[in-house]
Amino acid sequence: MAEKEKMQVPVMADLVAEGKKPDYLFWVGCAGAFDDRYKKVTRAFASILNHMGIDYAVLGTEETCTGDPARRAGNEMLFQMQALQLIELFEGYEIKKIITICPHCYNVFKNEYPELGGNYEVISYVDFLDQALANGSLKPDLEKYKGIRITFHDPCYLARANDIVDAPRNILNLLGGEIVEMERNRYYALCCGAGGGQMFKEAEKGDKEVFIERTEEALKTDPRVIASACPFCMVMLTDGIKYKNREEDVKNYDIAELIALALGSNQ
Amino acid sequence: MIENFVFSLLLILAVLLFTKNVRRIAQNILMGKKAGINDQKPRRWKTMARVAIGQSKMGSRPISAVLHIFVYVGFIVINIEMLEILIDGVFGTHRILAFLGAIYPVLISMFEILALLVILACVFFLTRRNLVKVPRFWNREMTTWPRSDANIILVTEILLMSSILVMNAADGLLQERGHTYYAAMGTFLVSDMMQPWFAGMSEGALINLERATWWFHIVGVFIFLNYIPYSKHFHIFLSFPNVWYSKLGPLGKMDNMPAITNEVKMMLDPSGAQDMPAEGEEDIGQFGAKEATDLTWKHLMDAYTCTECGRCTSSCPANITGKKLSPRKVVMDVRDRMEEIGKLVGKKGKDATDGNSLFDRITDEELWACTTCNACTHECPVNIDPLVVILELRRYLVMEKASAPGEINTTFSNIENNGAPWQFSHEDRMEWAEK
Known part of the structure; x- marks a missing residue:
């Protein structure tokens, strides 16, 4: 780096x-x-x-x-x-x-x-x-993600809670990646498992961690990038990718990072 | 003559008993706190038209959506035939609506097609529940009674619809044979095809069959009508008002607690709080919900509207991953507790208690497994809000009992002391820009 x-x-x-x-x-x-x-x-x-x-x-x-x-x-x-x-x-x-x-x-x-x-x-x-890209005030490199399979994990508090489901997809579409949807997407997306205070505590006893269930679903789409738009989802999916030993070939990026990278202005 | 008398008596009895049952449920629901939902009426009517009448949220699971439409439309349309049966029963007429002439057999044929579809749908439903064993009908809370309740409803509907078809088949045969009482009215589409099954029967036997199925149907309806208030099937009535009164705003919005606002303002600025409206001076009472009656009447209506379809639970991340939390169970627990309270109050008067509360049914473990993701509220075809119950119970646990999981308490003290859920200092908030 x-x-x-x-x-x-x-x-x-x-x-x-x-x-x-x-x-x-x-x-x-x-x-x-x-x-x-x-x-x-x-x-x-x-x-x-x-x-x-x-x-x-x-x-x-x-x-x-x-x-x-x-x-x-x-x-x-x-x-x-x-x-x-x-x-x-x-x-x-x-x-x-x-x-x-x-x-x-x-x-x-x-x-x-x-x-x-x-x-x-x-x-x-x-x-x-989404607006900045649509009105041309941001001009990212549109070749950057050509042919790269990207799946988007909808954060609960954007999608279900506030009806923001199209904007992240517009962005990914515009960036030119190959978007592959998970089985449960948009309003039906499965939570990453971190909301409602779960981020700060151990999960209750069950068969499985929610973030593993969700990561497995994301990996089923055979993505190179799992995109998200929430800090908690980011933590959970990063852990999930690690847990599944897929850090090498699958990356987790936030929407903002994908744009920044395509602007060549990141970090 | 005696028949009409018996029929009228049964009708009056059925209606009285049903009214009594509905009043019992209404009284239970009204034991809830005030909710003051009366705003945005045009939007509420539209939501009801779309979600309840239009079944818009059923479509996410297409198989059950289509099957359910058959039963739903069947139920509504076949009620027109109920009208005829009621008039015939009271006045001793036979097929009073036949005066409609050529339209009549068309109407009856339409009812018959719907009856057939209802039977088909119910057979599918029974198969899905009992043979295919769709998982959401077999969760922990789906104990013997909820499963039997569903089966009783489906079998009853099959029987009620079959009796109409058999009755019409017998009637049709009698019409063909030129029986004076059974005047020819044209062909009834479905039962016409069933006629060969009964063609060998004598005229007397056919008349008996026609009468017996007529009585079976109507008495069955009377019994079923009075079964419904004890059953999850009550959703056929409550779905409509329940959607009308449902939350319109974004799902992410939690209910405010105005009682606390004044407390907090007083803490932050003791002098300024005196200007606050008088509501803060009332006894602020208990925070959150311990008992079903601590919820609002809308949340209690939610509970009585639930038909235990389990879409909420089958989309709940906690439940999917094997945690104890099931939003459907939470809603059912509220309803069952209200039934208990209703009986208690009925026996021992308004302020009677049995020392129990919702917490005897819902454990802390269930409540703390919720991620507040709103999958349950989004899924519910009749806009029930299981999440609000969970959150109100959490509020009680935290603010009245101070019994949150240790890590949650740590989070609280971090927020209080450091202004962040983690133990980091304010001073480091700009570190991200440093390097």
């Missing part, structure tokens, strides 16, 4: 101190900040934003958990503590538009913060990228 350089990433507090008001808040999310694998996705997406010259900023060290995992694990008190503090922070920065790379953060901002007084235009990076 090539030596990585420090990226230029605008931070909200700095910009606001300079009297600037960026168009977008890029919400990185906990996995995007702390999970070693997903940090690369964060870099990839930030590099795309830089490449496009988008006026954005991240919260940096001011970012915190949206409270989503707490809410889904039953701790409404903790969820609302996090949410109300964040809403106050956003208010201070007069944030209007939020782009997220985590479907769980996307869902909670978009669907659950309004009831607590937090109203924003919440944009999933998948929709954002």
Whole structure:
């Protein structure tokens, strides 16, 4: 791997101190900040934003958990503590538009913060990228994935939870890969096994781990790439590929990474 | 004359008993908390038209979808013939709708074709359940009663439909033989082909057969009508309102707990909380659900609407991989618990308790296996929401009992202390940009 350089990433507090008001808040999310694998996705997406010259900023060290995992694990008190503090922070920065790379953060901002007084235009990076490709503001190398078999794992919180099923496929189609669908896809996709707090605990006793079941289903399509669009799915599928000893011939990439690689602007 | 009297008596009895049963279920459902679902009416009607009347969510499993359409359309259309039977029964007429003339045999033929399709579908269904043993009909919660219930329904439907066909065949033969009471009305498509089976019978025997099948059918319907409220088959009534009242927004949205908002605002800013609306000053009561009656009436209606098809469970990632969680079981547990509570309240009065709760039926292990993936809610053909029950029970476990799995508690304290579910420091949040 090539030596990585420090990226230029605008931070909200700095910009606001300079009297600037960026168009977008890029919400990185906990996995995007702390999970070693997903940090690369964060870099990839930030590099795309830089490449496009988008006026954005991240919260940096001011970012915190949206409270989503707490809410889904039953701790409404903790969820609302996090949410109300964040809403106050956003208010201070007069944030209007939020782009997220985590479907769980996307869902909670978009669907659950309004009831607590937090109203924003919440944009999933998948929709954002889909639009950027469609309107030509991103011009990736369309030969890059020619003939490469790619299967897409739908994150629950994009597909079923929020009806985002076409955008990731539009992106993959445009990138020119050979898309092969798993048996359970789109609204019927099988969960990776990490939602609802499962990411942070051992699974209950059963015959099998969910991520293995899902990875096996993905491998049945004989892919070179298993694409996903969620940090938790990424962790689960990466583990699954490892478990099946297929790290050599099957790679797991996030949609943002595939685009960044095709732009030649990644990492 | 005596026949009409007996019939009318049976009819009144059947209707009264059915009303009583429906009221029992309604009372049970209304023991749930308020839900205040009354918004977006045009959208609700449209959803009901599409999902309940139009069966739009059945199509994902085409075989059962087609078979189910036969039974569903059959049930609705053949009810027109029920009307005729009821009038004939009360007033002692014979095939009162025959005044329709040439349309009548067409109408009856249509009913007959549907009856045949219903029989076919039910035979297929019985085969799938008992011989092919489609897995979702054999999960842990599909104990003797749920399996028998399904079989009773299917066999009854076969018997009810067969009796119509036999009755029409006998009637047709009597018409051919020029019996004065059985005036010629034209050919009934399906039963016409069955006539040779009974052609050897005498006129008297045919009349007896026609009468016997007529009575068998109508008494069967009366009995079945009063069986349904004790059965999963109640979905034929509740599916429509249940879809009307179902969640319209994105599946990913969880219900808010306004009671907590004020608490939290008070914690964050003790001075500001006084401006809050008065609702926060009420007794905020218990968090989450311990008992079926802690759920809203809509969630209880969900439970009574469930027809135990198991699409939810067969798409649940936890269940697919052998965990104990089954969304169908959760819904059935709520219903069975409501039946229990209903009986208890009926016997001992409104505030009676037996010391039990939903947690005597649903274990923590089941609840913590859920990934909140919404596969179950997405699958349900009648928009039942098993997930909300799971989440409400989790809320109770965490906020009232403080009994979450250890790792979940660690996650909570990480979020509280570090602002992330993992034990990392705020300071490192920009590391991804460093190198």
